[in-house]
Amino acid sequence: MAVITFANTKGGAGKTTAALLLVTELLHRKYRVCVIDADPQRWFSRWYEGASLLPNFTIETYVSTSTIHKIIHERRSQWDFVIVDLPGIQSPLLASAVGLSDHVLVPIQGSSMDAQGGAQVLDMLRYLDRKAGICIPHSVVLSRVNPMITTRSMQAVKRLLTQQEIHVLDTPIAERAAFREMFDLSRPLRRLDDLPGRNVQKAVTNASDYADDVLALVAPGLASKSGPLSNRTYTPIETAA
Template sequence: MAVITFANTKGGAGKTTAALLLTTELLHRNYRVCVIDADPQRWFSKWYEGASLMPRLTVETYVSAPTIQKIVHERRSQWDFVIIDLPGIQSPLLASAVGLSDHVLVPIQGSSMDAQGGAQVLDLLRYLDRKAGISIPHSVVLSRVNPAITTRSMQAVQRLLSEQQIHVLDTPIAERGAFREMFDLHRPLRKLDGALTASGEKAVLNAEAFVQEVLTLVKTGVKQPPAYAQTRIMPELETAA
């Protein structure tokens, strides 16, 4: 049905958390999901190995740039969604995975370092659009956002992304204990013991809104303006914090 790739060349940007939230919410909606865990840290695979059996989920690991194309083409005909979690480093997998994607999601925290990692992904998308005529829909998702306050750095990143006409999801992924507990306990968000508490319900609502927005973008095939409409924003982002 669709291939969705999470990419940021800086580790710790929230890629795997976003990928896990999307995956488990899709499973909750009875979709069949294949995750390609291309991150050498294997955080998604480790979560999967410790989780209860999930018949509608499979996880592929130890993929490489030469093999990912074959794997994606085979899996997308067998599963409703293929979700790719890329390494948080510069990797040959980036160009291969991006070129196979129906939508690329770039998680960025409210800091200049995270923005730099996201900028490298957006640069590649811009290059493919201008030089090869390959326009790949993509969006930035703000991650690990403090739900109580908006920091000066986050405001600066949001403003600069908007000025460059880079599509940003309306739903940021908040910094919530429940999202960390998913990895600690190897459970989907809705299966956590505190899922019915006020804090747990807020986490579920956040995940629902995030996934619904992604599904709307993928199903409608919405195309976004190319990354970096005219110029790079890195010099400004580096001093935004």
């Protein structure tokens, strides 16, 4: 089954929001999903603890570099999707999780600081390819985009990514109040439809289009382009992390 990792070494880049939107859309489509919450802030786990019981969904927390390999290999055989939410800092978990992924999603806001945090992840992926011969499919997802305005910073980030031939999802994640309300109320996005003045339907459309983009790249049973995870070998990459 498919392992998708969300990574950006800068906190506040919209990483957990991007992960949660994808998870709730996958659950809406009846997929079985396991989340590995490797972020010490445990935002995903806190959301899960406050949410009503959701079918076909489980979460693993308090993982470490010594346990994440075993957990991912066990869970990928039991669930349609394993979603990994990494810390928003440089961490040894980055190298471990990225090397076990079928696809890595790098959320980036339209700012130079977020682009730098994303660049560290992209550098890690290049290092794996160059030094270990492991090519991990990856994409950037633009996050917290003002749906009405395209800023100069966002345009600069898009140009930089295009110049470096980095794949960017067609659908950016907009800045919407409903996405914040998911965490505040511990509800899936589609259960916020009773909130007035939140443009929930526009938020749902955004999330659905975003999930479509991801599923076009990776789906349950889709073999990784870099080969079976069990056959991968790893080169020490602490310097790149």
